[in-house]
Amino acid sequence: MKHMLLLLCLLTSIVLSATVDGALRTGFARLQYDGGGDWYNDPEILPNLARYANSVMNAGFPNDQSTVRASDPKLFDYPFIFLTGHGNIRFSEREVDNLRTWMLRGGFLYADDDYGMDASFRREIRRIFPERELTELDSSFPLFTSFYDFSTGLPKIHLHDEKPPKAYGIFDDNGRMVCLYTYESNISDGWADPSTHNDPPDVRDIALKFGVNILHYVMHK
Numbered sequence: 532m533k534h535m536l537l538l539l540c541l542l543t544s545i546v547l548s549a550t551v552d553g554a555l556r557t558g559f560a561r562l563q564y565d566g567g568g569d570w571y572n573d574p575e576i577l578p579n580l581a582r583y584a585n586s587v588m589n590a591g592f593p594n595d596q597s598t599v600r601a602s603d604p605k606l607f608d609y610p611f612i613f614l615t616g617h618g619n620i621r622f623s624e625r626e627v628d629n630l631r632t633w634m635l636r637g638g639f640l641y642a643d644d645d646y647g648m649d650a651s652f653r654r655e656i657r658r659i660f661p662e663r664e665l666t667e668l669d670s671s672f673p674l675f676t677s678f679y680d681f682s683t684g685l686p687k688i689h690l691h692d693e694k695p696p697k698a699y700g701i702f703d704d705n706g707r708m709v710c711l712y713t714y715e716s717n718i719s720d721g722w723a724d725p726s727t728h729n730d731p732p733d734v735r736d737i738a739l740k741f742g743v744n745i746l747h748y749v750m751h752k
Contacts, residue, residue: 558581558592558593558595558597558609559577559581559592559597559609559610559611559612559613560596560597560598560599560609560611560612560613561574561577561596561597561598561599561612561613561614561615562598562599562600562601562612562613562614562640563598563599563600564600564601564614564616564620564621564622564626565621565622565623566618566619566620566621566651567618567619567621568616568617568618568619568620568647568648568651569616569617569618570614570615570616570620571598572615572616572617572645573615573719573720573722573723573727574596575596575722575723575724575727576719576720576722576723577596577613577722578594578595578596579722579723579724579739580722580739580742580743580746581593581594582594583722583739583742583743584742584743584746587678587743588678588743588746588747590746590750592746597609599612600626601622601625601626601627601629601630601633602623602625602626602629606629606630606633606638607633607636607638609638610637610638610639610749611638611639611641611746611749612633612638612639612640612641613641613642613643613719614640614641614642614643614652615642615643615644615645615648615719616645616647616648617645617646617647617648618647618648618651619648619651620648620651620652620654620655621651621655622655622658622659627655627658627659630659631659631660634659634701634703634709634710635703635709638709639708639709639710639711639749640709640710640711641710641711641712641713641745642656642710642711642712642713643712643713643716643717643718643719644712644713644714644715644716644717645717645719645720646689646691646715646717649714652712653665656701656710656712660701660710663701663702664701665699665700665701665712666699666700666701666702667697667698667699668698668699668700669684670682670683670684670685672698672700673748674698674708674711674744674745674748675744676744677744677747677748677751678740678743678744678747678748679740679741679743679744681740681741681744684696685697685698685713685716685718685741686716686718686737686738686741687715687716687717688716688717688718688720688721688730688734688737688738689717689720689728691715691717692715694715695715696713696714696715696716697713697714697715697716698711698712698713698714698716699711699712699713699714700712707752708752711745718738718741718742719738719742720738721734721735721737721738721739722735722738722739722742
């Protein structure tokens with residue numbers, strides 16, 4: 532038992548001392564989480580975004596989707612992690628610690644509320660960064676014009692209600708945005724196959740273009 536505890540401590544220290552090794556062009560991953568929310572919905576959205584970004588940015592993103600848990604040391608292989616869902620999110624204490632370390636050492640988390648995860652995401656991100664606030668981003672923030680011009684603001688892809696779409700960021704001590712959270716926008720729904728949500732081509736194109744802006748911003752910051 533003593534040896535097992537020592538091994539566990541060693542493995543934990545390795546994870547927490549790791550740095551983010553991957554380059555964004557090596558791909559990005561979807562975050563798998565507990566709590567009951569559908570972290571897995573629309574599995575085609577990241578491959579579709581990769582294909583679109585490759586066509587306009589000549590980026591060379593892999594056209595597949597990886598998944599990773601925040602407790603997995605492989606988290607540090609990915610510089611960009613995507614999180615979405617409609618329901619509850621819950622991280623363990625180890626996952627909270629790993630996500631904090633990962634973001635402060637170069638990782639970027641993009642969370643898109645697929646209508647229904649707002650309360651739990653805000654609760655969990657507060658556990659990760661109790662000393663930092665989600666700061667609302669207006670259209671003058673560089674993300675909105677990093678590749679395509681979205682100076683009119685964040686698009687609203689699905690009209691669940693009349694609330695305006697909003698974007699929020701969390702920043703480290705050097706001013707680098709480590710987390711982007713989009714709310715009441717459903718941007719990632721627009722990355723899905725046309726048959727998934729029956730979105731018209733122009734709506735999907737807007738959503739994919741904003742996705743390119745996110746990737747371009749992260750690559751150049």
